[in-house]
Amino acid sequence: MLFIESRILEYQLDVAARLRLLEELQRQGLTPLIRSTRLNCYEQVLMNTGHARAMERSLLADGEDESLPVPGDLFCFEDYVFALIFDGTEEVSGEMRVAIIYEARTREPLHKLDSFCRTISDAVLSLQEQTGAERPVTALALTGWRQQATATGPTAFTRYVARQDVDARYTMMRRETAAERTRAAELLEDADVRQFLQHTHQAHAEGCAAKLLPGERLATTGLSVDQLMGAGLLRPEVLVTCRQTGHSLFRLPTPDALAVVTVSHAACAECGAAVADEKIEETLAPTPLAAALLENGAWLVNRLHSILRELGLPESEIALDAPAGDGEATMMANVCGEPFLFVLRDGPLSPAFARRAIDSAVETQALHLTVIATGQIQNEGRARLLEFARRRARGGNEVEIIIIEDMSAAFAMLRDAFERVSRRVLADQLSVLDAALGLNVSRLIINRAQLLQQTDRQSFADLPEAPLPPSQQAEQRDVALASSAGGDSIQS
Numbered sequence: 089m090l091f092i093e094s095r096i097l098e099y100q101l102d103v104a105a106r107l108r109l110l111e112e113l114q115r116q117g118l119t120p121l122i123r124s125t126r127l128n129c130y131e132q133v134l135m136n137t138g139h140a141r142a143m144e145r146s147l148l149a150d151g152e153d154e155s156l157p158v159p160g161d162l163f164c165f166e167d168y169v170f171a172l173i174f175d176g177t178e179e180v181s182g183e184m185r186v187a188i189i190y191e192a193r194t195r196e197p198l199h200k201l202d203s204f205c206r207t208i209s210d211a212v213l214s215l216q217e218q219t220g221a222e223r224p225v226t227a228l229a230l231t232g233w234r235q236q237a238t239a240t241g242p243t244a245f246t247r248y249v250a251r252q253d254v255d256a257r258y259t260m261m262r263r264e265t266a267a268e269r270t271r272a273a274e275l276l277e278d279a280d281v282r283q284f285l286q287h288t289h290q291a292h293a294e295g296c297a298a299k300l301l302p303g304e305r306l307a308t309t310g311l312s313v314d315q316l317m318g319a320g321l322l323r324p325e326v327l328v329t330c331r332q333t334g335h336s337l338f339r340l341p342t343p344d345a346l347a348v349v350t351v352s353h354a355a356c357a358e359c360g361a362a363v364a365d366e367k368i369e370e371t372l373a374p375t376p377l378a379a380a381l382l383e384n385g386a387w388l389v390n391r392l393h394s395i396l397r398e399l400g401l402p403e404s405e406i407a408l409d410a411p412a413g414d415g416e417a418t419m420m421a422n423v424c425g426e427p428f429l430f431v432l433r434d435g436p437l438s439p440a441f442a443r444r445a446i447d448s449a450v451e452t453q454a455l456h457l458t459v460i461a462t463g464q465i466q467n468e469g470r471a472r473l474l475e476f477a478r479r480r481a482r483g484g485n486e487v488e489i490i491i492i493e494d495m496s497a498a499f500a501m502l503r504d505a506f507e508r509v510s511r512r513v514l515a516d517q518l519s520v521l522d523a524a525l526g527l528n529v530s531r532l533i534i535n536r537a538q539l540l541q542q543t544d545r546q547s548f549a550d551l552p553e554a555p556l557p558p559s560q561q562a563e564q565r566d567v568a569l570a571s572s573a574g575g576d577s578i579q580s
Contacts, residue, residue, distance in 0.1 A: 089400060089503065090510050090537055092424050092517060093198060094187040094236035095205050101184070103148060105215065106158040106174055112211040113163075118170075120161035122525050159520050160185075162529070167194045167540075169533055170204050173520055184208070185236065187517060189533055191541075192400025205233045236425075244453045245422040249407045272319045272377055273390040277495045279462065281311060285321060285382060289374045313372065321378040327371045330356050339373070385415045385434025388460065388495070392430060395499050396421055399506060416441070418448055423506050424513040429454035436463030437491070442472040449476070449487060456505065458490040465493045 101109065110120045130140035148158075160173035168190040175183040186205055190197040209231065263269065276282055316322045325339050355362055374382075381387035389408065396406055405422040419430040429452050431445040437459060449457040459473060473489050480487045490505055492498050514530035521529045 089507050090189050090191060090514065090534060091197070091400065092187055092189050092510070092513055093201055094185055094425075094517065095201060095233045096236050097184045097186075097205070097209075097233050099184055099212070099232075101174060101212070103158055105212075107144075107148075108215050109208070109211055110158070110161055112215060113207070116207065116211070118163050118207070120172075121164055122161045122521065123158075125525065159524050162521065162525075162533075164536075167191050167537075168197060168200065169536075170201075171518060171521070172208065173517075185517075186233075187236075189514065189518075191537060202233075209233075244427040244455075245405075245407065245420055248409075248420045248427070248452055252407065252409060268320050268377060269381065269390050270394050272321050272381055273387040273394065275311065275316065275319050275321065276381060276387040277391060278311070281316070282382065282387075285316075285374055285378050288322070288372055289379065289382070292371075292373045317372075320375055321381075322372050323375050325371045325373045327369045329367045329369070330359055331361070331367050333359065384411050385417065385432065385462075386411065388432045388434050388462065389417050389419065391495055392419060392432065392460065392498065395502060398499065399503055416444070420452065420454070423456075424510050426456065426509050426513070427452065427454045428456040428458060428505075430458045430460060432460045434462050437461035437465045437469040437493070439466065439468045439472055442469035446472065446476045454487070456488045456490065456509070458492065458502070458505075460492045460495070460498065462493075462495065465491065 107123075110123050114120060114124075127140040127144065130143040131138075134140065134143060158174065160171065163170040163172070168188055171185075171187040171189065173185040173187070175185075186201065186208065188197050188201040188204070190200075194200075276285075313322060317324070327339055353362065381390065389411070393406065393408065397403070401421055401423065407420045409418045409420075411417045415435055416431070416433045419432070421428045421430070429449055431441075431448055433441055435441075441461070442459070445457065445459050448454075457473070470491060473491065477487055477489045488505070490501060492501055511530065511534065514533065515528075518529040518533070525532075
């Protein structure tokens with residue numbers, strides 16, 4: 089999936105200045121794709137006589153082709169593309185827009201975008217000085233780059249973030265990104281694992297022993313108790329109970345701790361018998377991590393946060409709200425300038441829950457409402473959400489409704505939703521360049537990214553195996569000679 093981030097500068101350049109800027113950027117090693125393509129076309133038309141730039145000036149002077157007045161250009165790099173777009177409409181005047189279209193693997197895209205903005209400002213300032221413009225005034229005008237905002241996207245996301253306590257937000261972010269919570273939440277995707285842990289917690293609270301022993305597996309999932317222990321969801325215990333009354337006497341973490349108690353000749357407070365003669369069982373108990381994740385559906389928040397990060401969203405574009413304490417939670421993500429509101433519940437999608445999700449969508453003005461419920465999707469609850477979407481569509485304010493009832497399918501469903509938004513935003517922001525290039529620019533960039541990723545994967549798969557060290561090569565030769573000798577003796 090591709091992401092886009094834009095900056096706008098209130099500064100206008102005429103056609104001649106635009107061409108000079110593109111030439112200056114090319115001198116600095118930034119090759120403009122559209123202009124280079126057109127110059128190459130002119131060279132072929134002129135039989136490579138070296139008059140391509142004269143042809144360009146001649147066509148611009150005629151002014152008959154609407155695609156010629158330099159609407160902008162593209163600058164391609166390995167895993168990102170810069171777009172420079174000049175104002176060419178009558179509705180808005182005097183703007184330059186710069187965007188970076190990047191992948192999830194691109195490092196520091198915002199830093200690259202800001203650096204590109206400074207490069208453009210310096211190039212324009214240098215060109216304006218050559219024409220005699222006053223330096224202080226021009227320099228001040230070229231420092232006003234601002235982030236581009238869509239109709240409701242960043243505003244809704246910013247408002248959602250602003251109402252949160254800063255310290256609480258960063259505390260939640262640090263907690264949800266902890267490696268042990270992420271691994272445990274992934275296992276808790278399985279409903280049988282959650283049910284087993286809940287039963288274990290109830291058995292622990294009642295002083296009973298869990299039925300499964302280390303090494304055994306959950307029947308439906310294939311996960312072993314050892315795996316749950318390795319993820320920090322279970323811990324072993326030694327339970328000592330009175331044989332006469334059945335009361336729980338001790339919960340000890342290891343058999344060694346039990347040995348310390350028995351050596352001390354401790355006696356049962358119920359019947360007076362020695363502790364060593366009482367009923368001793370090895371049990372399983374949920375860890376504090378399991379209790380924290382199962383409480384109020386916290387695992388659901390953690391798992392969704394991990395999925396959003398896997399899809400390439402930066403931490404700054406994800407906002408967590410404080411849990412309500414009733415098993416429900418809300419999150420918001422900013423995807424290419426459009427807000428996605430997530431309303432989560434570790435339980436059924438009831439009509440009442442659907443009503444609360446709708447209220448949250450109206451309050452935040454989210455363009456995309458994603459409802460995640462781990463229980464039954466009740467028909468009345470689904471109908472309320474769909475009716476809300478129809479009412480908004482009739483009013484001219486469409487909202488997308490996504491209902492996820494299985495967290496194992498959340499990654500694919502959200503990836504597809506983000507892809508649709510990414511393609512639409514790219515087409516909207518880059519369509520002004522289509523006529524100049526004679527191609528669909530957004531489709532060109534999307535297909536470029538896909539093909540380059542496939543090429544990278546194939547190149548990695550085709551890499552030759554690393555040679556073995558000389559000692560291992562000699563060892564392999566000895567083994568081969570020994571095998572050959574043994575084979576000859578068997579044949580004889």
